[in-house]
Amino acid sequence: MLTINDLSLRIAGRLLIEHASLTLPAGTKAGVVGRNGTGKTTLFRAITGDLSAETGSIGVPRNTRIGQVAQEAPGTEEPLIDIVLKADVERAALIEEEKTATDPVRIAEIHMRLADIDAHSAEARAATILAGLGFDEAAQQRPASSFSGGWRMRVALAAVLFSEPDLLLLDEPTNYLDLEGTLWLENYVAKYPHTVLLISHDRDLLNRAVTSIVHLDRMKLTWWRGGYDQFERQLTEQRELQEKGRVRQEAARKHMQAFVDRFRYKASKARQAQSRLKALEKMKPIAAVVDDTVRAFRFPEPVKAVASPIIAISAASVGYKAGAPVLKRMTLRIDADDRIALLGANGNGKSTFAKLLAGRLKPETGSMTVAPGLKVSMFAQHQLDDLRPEENAYEHVRRLMPDAPEAKVRSRVAQFGLTTEKMATAAKDLSGGEKARLLMGLSTFEGPNLFILDEPTNHLDIDSREALMHALNEFPGAVILISHDRHLIEATADRLWLVRDGEVNPYEGDLSDYRQEVTGTAGDRRERRENEKASKADRRREAASRRQQYEPLAREIRATEALIDRLRKRIDLIEDELADPALYEKDPSTATRLARERSQLGATLAGHEEKWLEMSAEYEQATSE
Numbered sequence: 001m002l003t004i005n006d007l008s009l010r011i012a013g014r015l016l017i018e019h020a021s022l023t024l025p026a027g028t029k030a031g032v033v034g035r036n037g038t039g040k041t042t043l044f045r046a047i048t049g050d051l052s053a054e055t056g057s058i059g060v061p062r063n064t065r066i067g068q069v070a071q072e073a074p075g076t077e078e079p080l081i082d083i084v085l086k087a088d089v090e091r092a093a094l095i096e097e098e099k100t101a102t103d104p105v106r107i108a109e110i111h112m113r114l115a116d117i118d119a120h121s122a123e124a125r126a127a128t129i130l131a132g133l134g135f136d137e138a139a140q141q142r143p144a145s146s147f148s149g150g151w152r153m154r155v156a157l158a159a160v161l162f163s164e165p166d167l168l169l170l171d172e173p174t175n176y177l178d179l180e181g182t183l184w185l186e187n188y189v190a191k192y193p194h195t196v197l198l199i200s201h202d203r204d205l206l207n208r209a210v211t212s213i214v215h216l217d218r219m220k221l222t223w224w225r226g227g228y229d230q231f232e233r234q235l236t237e238q239r240e241l242q243e244k245g246r247v248r249q250e251a252a253r254k255h256m257q258a259f260v261d262r263f264r265y266k267a268s269k270a271r272q273a274q275s276r277l278k279a280l281e282k283m284k285p286i287a288a289v290v291d292d293t294v295r296a297f298r299f300p301e302p303v304k305a306v307a308s309p310i311i312a313i314s315a316a317s318v319g320y321k322a323g324a325p326v327l328k329r330m331t332l333r334i335d336a337d338d339r340i341a342l343l344g345a346n347g348n349g350k351s352t353f354a355k356l357l358a359g360r361l362k363p364e365t366g367s368m369t370v371a372p373g374l375k376v377s378m379f380a381q382h383q384l385d386d387l388r389p390e391e392n393a394y395e396h397v398r399r400l401m402p403d404a405p406e407a408k409v410r411s412r413v414a415q416f417g418l419t420t421e422k423m424a425t426a427a428k429d430l431s432g433g434e435k436a437r438l439l440m441g442l443s444t445f446e447g448p449n450l451f452i453l454d455e456p457t458n459h460l461d462i463d464s465r466e467a468l469m470h471a472l473n474e475f476p477g478a479v480i481l482i483s484h485d486r487h488l489i490e491a492t493a494d495r496l497w498l499v500r501d502g503e504v505n506p507y508e509g510d511l512s513d514y515r516q517e518v519t520g521t522a523g524d525r526r527e528r529r530e531n532e533k534a535s536k537a538d539r540r541r542e543a544a545s546r547r548q549q550y551e552p553l554a555r556e557i558r559a560t561e562a563l564i565d566r567l568r569k570r571i572d573l574i575e576d577e578l579a580d581p582a583l584y585e586k587d588p589s590t591a592t593r594l595a596r597e598r599s600q601l602g603a604t605l606a607g608h609e610e611k612w613l614e615m616s617a618e619y620e621q622a623t624s625e
């Protein structure tokens with residue numbers, strides 16, 4: 001069990017968490033969510049003991065092993081498999097002790113303990129974890145120093161997963177994973193036998209891998225049952241009720257205050273006025289819902305439309321060394337309104353293909369024809385380092401608009417979603433999300449016809465990812481997207497291309513098919529799909545016949561829907577009238593009558609809704625293919 005009691009945390013003089021409390025039972029899998037900068041990582045530091053609390057305490061049972069990904073990725077000459085195996089400190093210590101132990105009793109104890117911790121299967125478990133994170137058998141034997149920083153962070157993640165701590169803390173683990181690694185991690189966390197706290201902005205991961213949400217908002221911690229979608233729906237409903245309650249309370253306060261102001265000095269009403277004054281003093285104000293809507297992304301429209309295909313590739317190969325193509329035999333076409341997401345594990349060539357489309361690489365063989373006047377922009381995470389660290393956003397844009405008036409430059413920066421304060425902040429002092437906004441704005445400054453995005457969400461919180469989704473859907477040009485965020489892919493991409501085995505080909509399935517393929521749960525899904533296609537026409541005919549047979553039921557369902565709609569509208573009107581405090585003094589009999597009618601209508605509505613659900617279920621079952 002993890003117990004947080006009256007916790008306050010402060011960083012550099014800034015209070016991030018204030019008198020927050022939370023209790024999580026052992027075995028809980030919880031996603032920790034909240035806007036960037038609210039203190040989620042700071043909370044993890046307090047749990048591990050790396051940060052002292054200003055007030056309150058954090059308690060875990062004695063001997064609880066807490067694990068998190070190391071801050072520095074391993075870069076030694078040791079093979080990856082050995083680095084991961086060493087993460088189980090007890091196993092490693094027992095094996096070392098076994099080499100020198102001479103006491104038969106102690107040797108027996110070592111062997112018993114090694115059996116208890118399943119040491120004999122350790123190498124297989126470590127290899128499975130590394131494979132799931134993208135390292136094949138050959139890669140597992142290579143030294144860590146031969147991998148880039150991002151791949152080394154995967155090794156650090158593999159190590160903490162292999163050690164299987166009692167409390168696993170994961171802070172944005174998908175930032176250095178591809179889609180395939182994210183899908184594997186999702187399954188792993190969902191089946192993890194101990195407690196997990198997961199900071200993530202990946203909506204699908206939070207829907208599938210955890211069973212509860214811890215929301216850090218306004219310096220408080222709140223626990224919610226269910227995945228992210230359920231949390232978001234419950235939070236919205238709670239805030240709507242809170243705002244309605246606040247409006248009603250304000251109306252009641254004004255009415256009571258008006259009575260007090262009018263009659264407090266009138267002898268016949270003084271006692272009533274005093275009573276209302278005391279009631280006002282005891283009335284605890286309901287806080288207004290703060291409008292914390294995230295700023296939108298806005299991408300300019302293409303300056304000039306170009307005819308399709310905007311890019312045509314024929315039998316092309318591309319790579320970085322002559323005679324050693326990364327991708328080959330590519331014959332593809334991109335149209336002016338295409339929305340294409342690239343699938344495939346890291347190292348298969350997705351970024352290479354993106355560079356080819358952006359003109360940063362040339363075909364080694366074959367051809368690539370580009371429409372006249374085509375403008376291509378590309379956003380990639382590594383380009384964040386290209387920002388001038390000492391210059392602010394205004395100065396970055398001023399370079400592109402040297403003769404424009406200041407107001408016009410600031411207006412253009414505002415379209416990036418940066419506030420007036422952030423416009424004047426040096427790039428090196430911006431958050432990762434703010435840097436991403438600045439770079440996206442600069443990348444699309446001239447109105448591209450084709451916008452290529454390579455992992456654009458790594459530094460964006462959930463609301464900012466939602467804003468990016470809307471901006472991409474409103475962008476009239478073509479989009480090529482590389483991302484591990486399935487929600488973003490499903491919401492913006494119309495087509496999927498798979499980059500694998502040195503080729504780029506259209507993928508016929510959807511993301512659900514790809515997920516099952518990656519996680520090894522596809523089985524004979526393809527065969528079943530082929531069989532289903534063969535009989536699809538027959539099933540459609542049968543379904544049409546069933547729908548005709550059940551048409552009377554369908555009419556009754558539609559009639560019930562209309563009746564439910566009328567009842568709801570009447571209930572809303574009554575609730576608006578009952579929300580007026582003056583009604584209870586001016587016409588109490590009407591208030592009583594309306595309250596009785598509201599109760600009766602509510603019962604009637606509930607009955608019709610139950611009937612509608614039963615009829616709908618019957619119709620759906622009878623007419624489904």
